[in-house]
Amino acid sequence: MRKHLLILWLFALTCQLAFAQDSPKPMSWKDVATWKSMPNSGFKLSPDGQWMAYVLTGIEVDGELILQKVADSASKKSFPIGNANFASFEFSENSQWIAFKEYPKFTEKQANEKAKGKPLKEKLHLIKLGTADKKTFEGVGGFSFNGEAATHLIINLPKEGNGEAKGADLLIYHLASGKSQNLGNVREHALNKAGTHLAYSVDAANSQGNGLYLLTLSNNSIQVLDSDEAGYQSINWTEKGDAFAALKLKKDKKYKQEKGTVLGVKNISNPQVTLYEPAKDSIGFDQKYTISPNRRPMWSEDLTRLFYGIHPLVLTEKETPKKELNKDSLAAAESVKIAKIMADTTIKSIADLQKAIAKLDTGKVSGKKSNDAKKPEMTIWHWQDDRLQSRQQVLESMDKNYSFWAMYDVASKKHIALQDSSMRDLSILPKEQFALGSDQQAYELDINLNGQMYRDYFIVDLKTGARTPLFEKFYQPSFASMPRPSTDGKKLLYGKDGHFYVYDLTAKTHTNISEKLPVSVVDVEDDHNVTKPLYNPLGWSSDSRYVLVRDGWDIWQIPMSAKETPINLTQNGKTQKIRYQYRFNLDPEEKGIDLTKPVYIRTYGELSKKSGIATLAPAKTGLTAGAKVLLWEDANIQGLTKAKKAAVYTFTKEKSNQPTQVFLGDATLGNAKQVTENAPDAGKFAWSSGVKLIDYVTTKGDSLQAALFLPANFVEGQKYPTVVYYYEKLSQTLHNWANPGYSGTGWNPTLYTSNGYAVLIPDIVYKMDDPGMSAVWAVLPAVDAALKTGVIDETKMGLHGHSWGGYQTSFLITQTNRFKAAAAGAPLTNMISMYDLIYWNTGSGNMSIFEASQGRFLGGPWDNWDAYERNSPIYHVKNVQTPLLMLHNDKDGAVDFTQGVEYYNALRRLKKPVIMIQYLGENHGLGKIENRKDYSVRMMEFFDHHLKGVPAPDWMTKGVPRLQLGDHLDERAF
Structure with a gap:
């Protein structure tokens, strides 16, 4: 009996272990290093739409290129591409070839970095599609096929040696014959669109043979167009x-x-x-x-x-011409010297006389120092x-x-x-009849002070060069107002005083084209301190007869002819709260929107968070307007592309717990099939169990939404530790997949939900003069609404944000004690001192950001002291009871390091629980992979301790003395 029981127990244990090994596990930060996925622009179709290729790459793992026939999954082949940060692969225009680069392996890169060796060489592989033929070229640089002809592969070879000559070898491979030819000392080359001719320049040693050459690829003939030293x-x-x-x-x-x-x-x-x-x-x-x-x-x-x-x-x-010396002044100076020497009673000998002469001879002539005098290193800051x-x-x-x-x-x-220093900017318009000139020098000081954008505009006649003023002190509250030319170059669309206008360059007339619309084109949801910003227009039609604009919901077709009336092309946007957001440009060479063909539009449900793709029918007289819905799902759908020479379409689809995949279909996008296997290891890990959309009303009465991401293995009725994350409006990310990675801020919602956290992302809208309080008025009601779902454990809530979100975090903990831990990355903490600091990444002052951009203050602190003080975390620091982990780097070029130091020291002085992490030499976000890894782990350890009760590591409880830091970092590195 015991024997049978033992066998049954062993069998059960074996099954349990097998199940545990097969069941998905939480993803650890170490797992991220070897996670392989498809990067952006990592998928391509051949021009005929019959072949597809995509790459899978990782941080510390070698990548691969997947190649297959679209209609035949059995044809799929995988090729190693090494450890690639940016994979490089191209199809030929005739869809017969693919070329791709293979980079050194990760282990080779590691060994080379350790040995500080020479740059590792890269390979180029060429494959004839549908065959097993593969040719490899060693030690290459860039490459390209010769355009539409697709008869040659052009390969850059790295420059050898450090000579003054700028040229290097260019390898030309004949695809049909398999023969190669080498052009030496090529400095630069360019192919025409047809791929029939290669223009190149030669830059050789001692300029011997330097010149401009033209190679006709069909007969391999070379012509010297110009030659000179x-x-x-x-x-x-x-x-x-x-x-x-x-x-x-x-x-x-x-x-x-x-x-x-x-x-x-x-x-x-x-x-x-x-x-x-x-x-x-x-x-x-x-x-x-x-x-x-x-x-x-x-x-x-x-x-x-x-x-x-x-x-x-x-x-x-x-x-540089030297100024002539004034002989009279020189003689006078010499007389003064002689008089001083004669009056000097200390001169007793020839040696004394020589010393006196040397002392007086300072090298000054006419008050200026001689060239060998040392100059100071300095900067003069002037208020004007x-x-x-x-x-x-x-x-x-x-x-x-x-x-x-x-x-x-x-x-x-x-x-x-065509221009000079009084007109700093010039854009040559289509067809080169006119140019649009502009200049903001007269307003630049005020722009840099208050952020309100003004600019003068001019029309330049490209036949004569004559300049005519168009606008003086033209106000640009947003990008949408900027003049943009029609496709024939004869008209300009611009925004002014809440309307769109068209200026006819030939007739010299201005026409308000939006005044007859039954809707406003002003972006009423823009809560910055600017006046009447407009929604960005979609642009001009290809025949320059129409302009397509948005009212935030629908798309309107506005004719240039007074005989036609504007048409609402989409009809149901405003009524059904569907935003027709932007147009997919399926032809990179297009000139304007071709309204004789279906226009593909990305759609988004403002309240439902659904997304999809719709088409606008061709604009024809008497045609019933209205968008045709092709896709509309509870998913994030975007990235529509088309094969260059075939009616084959691809788009991407993802969900918060489903990695991005590419789908392929016809022009209707119907019956589209998944053609990629992105994130092949996804099945090994536990992901979020889904999402909930939370509706709530802010303290100030605004109706907003929040995205609640459920933890992995969510059980209804059980409450979970939760991290609240925000940055203005982000509820639209409800269906977004956050690919596992080491971000520059330490945050990755996918890693948190995989490890048992719920993540709440609420929207924040802002009231002028109250950017901090606006977060309080929005975030706390969002949390209250989310608590009603029963998902969140009210006793285990944390806050996190970076930059502007870091500011919200540092402010929120001064206004509430509801959160058990907070992590703030690069936070603004003193709005008064921050106002006068510099945004070092651009060199500009912060005042324009505070007054017309993200700060949302009316004027500077001197005129608005109460508002600045009311919204500064530093002035409410006594109220903080929440343990804070703060990331702030010493070379932060956006939010000055002193902001972090100021808050840290104030909290420390009051003996509040605060830890500040600083990575030497890092900017606003972390750049070095080792720093990204380190902070990602530390931030989760911080939340694990405070929200999950995991024992705190020593760095959290005791800190790390400077002399022990090296050993501490060695122990944690991975």
Whole structure:
């Protein structure tokens, strides 16, 4: 009997162990390192839509490329691509080939990093689709097929040696014959769209053979277009591929920059070269300028004009003209010296006299120091500087390299400067009849102070270069107001005073095109301190007859003809709370919205959180408007693409507990099938059991929503520890998959739900002058509403946010004691001191952010002291009872490190439980993988202790003395 019982017990134990091994487990932070998934842009279709490829990559694991026929899953093959941060793979235009790079393996990278060896080489693999043929090229750089022709594979080979020559080998592989040819010393190359011609420049040792060349790929013939002891660069083909422009640059010892020449090449079957040399145009070209290498030259569409950049020449120090000495002043100075020496009674000998002369000889002439005198390193900050000195430092390189557009008329052989320093920006409009110029220098100081955007606009005639004012002090509350051209280049759409207008460049008339709409196009949900911001328009139709705009819900088609009336193309957006958000651009080469074809639109249910894709029918007279729903699900659906040469469509779909997958279908997207196996190890881990959508009303009466992500293995009726996370409005992420990874903030909701936490993400809307209190008014009611679900354990709630969310966290714990732990990343803690600090990443001051952007204050602290103080965590620090973990890095270029230090020291002075983590040299978010790993683990340990009762590690209870930090980090590293 005992024997049978023992056998049954062993059998049960074996089954239990087997079940435990097979059942999904919580994902640990160590598991993240070897997690493989498909990155963004990690999927591609062949142009004919018959083949697909996607990559799976990981942080500390080697990736793979999956290749298969779309209709035949049995054809699937996997190829190793090494440890790739950004995988590189391309199909040929004729859909017969695929090329992809293989990077060094993770172990090779580790060993090389440890040995501090030379850069590891990469491989390129070429496969003929449908065959087992694979050719490998060793030690490569970039690659590309030759466009539409798809007859050659062009491969960059890394430059060998450190010589002055800028050229390297270019390998041209003939796909049909399998033969290779090598072009040496190629500095730059570019293929035309058809793939028939390769333009390239040579840059060799001692400039021998330098020049601009054209290779005809069909017969392998090479033509020398220009040759000189100069550098050739910036090759730029026309869109049609029937001509190209380039620059030739020569050194001139007199100047710091090279002097440039523009080359234009057209009639490529029998090349005709236009050469414009400013140095020989002393009448038409200001010789204080030269052609700039910092702007790519280009042909006009009709090949009659060349456009290029110019910038001022700067003399070298040797050539800088020296001011002539004033002989009278010099003589007077010498007389003063002699008088001083004669009056010096301490001179007793020749040696004393020499010392006295040396002492007086300070090297000053006319009050200026000689060149060998040391100069101080300093900055002068002046109150009337348009830009802060810190901003000038950030933009210094860009300012030095700034260039102005100019034009050369080939027939008249005339150069025309199109802009100067009084008009800093210029956009050449379609068809090159006009250009839109703008400048904000007159308002830049005020823009940097209060954030309200103004700009002057001009119209430039590209036939004559004549400039005509269009707007003076034009107000731009948002990007939507900026003028944007029609596809024919004859009209401009712009926003003003809550309406959209069209300016006719030929007739010079302004027309309000939105005043007849029965709805407003003002974004009433924008709660920043700006006046009448508009919803971004979808843009112009391809024939320039219509403009498509949004009212936040529906899409309206507005005609340019007064005989037609605006049409609501979608009809049900506002009534059913469906947002027709944006258009999928399925043709990268399109010019405007082609309304003769179905227009695909991304849809989103504001209250349901559903998403999908709909089409707008072609705009025809008498056609009944209304969107046709193709997909509409409780999921996050987006990323619609189309095969270039076939009616094969793909889109992505994901849920909060289902990794992103690619689906493939026809133009109706009906019966679409999943074609990827993203996150192949997903079945090994436990994910969130689902989501709940929470409706709530804020203290101020706003109706908002929150996303509640259930923990893995959720049991109805059981309560769970919960982390509340926020950043303005995020309830729209209800169906978003958060791919496991080490983020720059330590936060990943998927890891928390996998490990038994519920995650609540509420929306926050803001009231002016109360950014902190707005969080209190929104978050606490959201928590109250979520508690009614029975999911959240009220005694085990934590808070987390980063940056602006970190500010909300640091403020919330001064207003409530409901939360048992809080983690704040890079928080703003003193709105008064933060106002006057610098956003070092851009060099700009914070005041414009506080007044017109995220801060949402009316004016500065001096005029609004109570509001700034009321919303500053530091002034309510006595109220804090919640243990706080704070991340703040010493090189934070967004929220100054002193904000973290100020809050930490105040809490520490009051003996409040606070720990601040600082990673040396890190910015606003963590960049180094070792730091990301470390903080991700620490933050979860912090919440595990306070919300789950897990024993606290020593670093939390005792801290880590400086002398023991090295050992501590060694023990934790993984």
